[in-house]
Amino acid sequence: MFLKKDNKNKAISITYRLTLFYMLSAFGILAAITGYLYFALMHNLEGEDNEFLVEKIHDLRTILKEHPDNLQLLQEEVNEGEGSPLANYVRILDEKGAKVFEFSNKENPLLSTFFLEPLKFDKEPLKGWKKSTPDGRLYLLKSEWANVGVSPTEKRLLQVALDISREQGMLNEYKNQVIGMLVLGILFSAAAGFFIARKGMQPLKDITDAIRRIRSTKLHERVNPSLWPRELTELASSFDQMLDHLQNSFSRLSQFSSNIAHELRNPINALMGEAEVILSKPRTTQEYQHHIELNLEEYDKLANIIKSLLFLAKAESTDIILEPTVFDVFGEIKAMLEYYDALIEQQNIEVTCRGAASLNADLSLFRRVISNILSNSIRYTPPGGKIDISIGHYNDTVSVQIRDTGIGIEESAIDKVFDRFYRSDKAKTASGQGTGLGLAIAKSIMDLHGGSIQIQSTPASGTTVTLTFPTSC
Numbered sequence: 214m215f216l217k218k219d220n221k222n223k224a225i226s227i228t229y230r231l232t233l234f235y236m237l238s239a240f241g242i243l244a245a246i247t248g249y250l251y252f253a254l255m256h257n258l259e260g261e262d263n264e265f266l267v268e269k270i271h272d273l274r275t276i277l278k279e280h281p282d283n284l285q286l287l288q289e290e291v292n293e294g295e296g297s298p299l300a301n302y303v304r305i306l307d308e309k310g311a312k313v314f315e316f317s318n319k320e321n322p323l324l325s326t327f328f329l330e331p332l333k334f335d336k337e338p339l340k341g342w343k344k345s346t347p348d349g350r351l352y353l354l355k356s357e358w359a360n361v362g363v364s365p366t367e368k369r370l371l372q373v374a375l376d377i378s379r380e381q382g383m384l385n386e387y388k389n390q391v392i393g394m395l396v397l398g399i400l401f402s403a404a405a406g407f408f409i410a411r412k413g414m415q416p417l418k419d420i421t422d423a424i425r426r427i428r429s430t431k432l433h434e435r436v437n438p439s440l441w442p443r444e445l446t447e448l449a450s451s452f453d454q455m456l457d458h459l460q461n462s463f464s465r466l467s468q469f470s471s472n473i474a475h476e477l478r479n480p481i482n483a484l485m486g487e488a489e490v491i492l493s494k495p496r497t498t499q500e501y502q503h504h505i506e507l508n509l510e511e512y513d514k515l516a517n518i519i520k521s522l523l524f525l526a527k528a529e530s531t532d533i534i535l536e537p538t539v540f541d542v543f544g545e546i547k548a549m550l551e552y553y554d555a556l557i558e559q560q561n562i563e564v565t566c567r568g569a570a571s572l573n574a575d576l577s578l579f580r581r582v583i584s585n586i587l588s589n590s591i592r593y594t595p596p597g598g599k600i601d602i603s604i605g606h607y608n609d610t611v612s613v614q615i616r617d618t619g620i621g622i623e624e625s626a627i628d629k630v631f632d633r634f635y636r637s638d639k640a641k642t643a644s645g646q647g648t649g650l651g652l653a654i655a656k657s658i659m660d661l662h663g664g665s666i667q668i669q670s671t672p673a674s675g676t677t678v679t680l681t682f683p684t685s686c
């Protein structure tokens with residue numbers, strides 16, 4: 214049996230990231246500064262040492278040129294630096310390698326093999342080279358040719374060495390101190406960075422705690438952007454906007470659940486009542502047929518409600534794909550009026566339609582939105598009333614305006630007419646039919662087309678519904 218190991222990537226917290234970045238930046242700055250100081254000190258010391266060697270060789274060359282046989286003067290020259298930690302060794306050889314003069318303030322003179330071959334006499338002296346002796350001491354060495362007297366052919370080889378062990382030890386000690394300071398600086402910067410990051414991230418922790426306290430039962434609470442730093446204001450504002458949408462959605466969902474329960478209860482109760490009546494006693498075939506016909510009417514209501522709700526759900530989730538086609542708006546509306554011709558004649562309503570325009574939209578959805586508006590106008594317009602339909606083409610939009618002389622809508626109810634299942638008290642009294650989904654579906658269709666629907670109404674005088682479509686959807 215094999216156990217499957219759950220490998221989850223644990224993200225590093227922002228606090229630790231900021232601490233790491235702060236520590237690395239501090240390390241880079243400290244390393245650059247201390248490295249510069251170290252190499253500057255080393256360069257200065259090497260410069261002083263090489264300068265000392267050059268001056269010493271220059272002085273020795275001058276003595277050999279002006280006083281070639283005066284060894285006492287050479288001794289005095291090298292003794293001038295006897296107290297200096299740099300004046301350690303001087304040797305003068307003739308062209309055959311025989312020793313002419315030698316001075317050392319150390320017990321063991323340096324071997325000739327320590328020195329490199331000198332450059333030609335006409336070359337500029339270069340920097341000395343470093344070399345360690347078996348006893349662990351470090352020397353800076355130079356070897357140069359020098360003329361003797363006025364003779365252009367007689368020469369002497371000058372070998373000069375400076376003990377720089379003390380300087381190297383000082384550099385090593387300074388390097389160790391620099392490394393120690395660098396380590397301490399990194400540790401201090403890590404501690405300081407962690408403290409600063411924790412303090413800087415505290416508002417984010419506070420806003421997280423504030424968000425964590427919000428529950429579905431406390432959607433009225435807000436994060437309040439004014440309480441947070443500028444960097445978190447936009448986050449807090451966005452979260453409050455999301456809470457507004459959630460609260461509105463929860464309220465609408467609660468209202469929708471209540472409405473749908475109410476609307477479905479009526480046909481179901483009617484069906485149950487009919488079933489109880491049928492089963493209460495034996496019936497004739499005609500009676501069974503009559504009750505079944507009544508049930509079919511209730512089934513039809515349930516089917517229409519379910520169909521309308523499915524359409525609204527698809528429209529909100531943008532699952533509906535528009536199939537635009539170019540059509541004549543006047544012709545389509547005239548066809549819809551022919552469909553309602555019997556009902557219009559029965560209600561004794563005068564209907565007029567005028568205007569012309571072409572529209573590129575989804576034809577089936579256009580027919581549905583016109584049908585929903587027309588059915589409402591016909592249903593709530595009393596006998597002898599009028600319905601006027603006008604079609605207009607304005608710039609990049611097509612407008613369809615349906616004006617009736619019906620019962621109208623109260624001003625307080627106009628903002629609610631697009632809510633699902635909403636029907637004003639006057640509408641319920643005027644007609645027992647309808648589910649309160651027609652205008653909600655009409656608004657969804659207009660939203661899908663990128664258009665708009667507007668309602669203007671005066672109680673007892675009539676209602677005007679204006680549909681505005683973009684010319685091409």
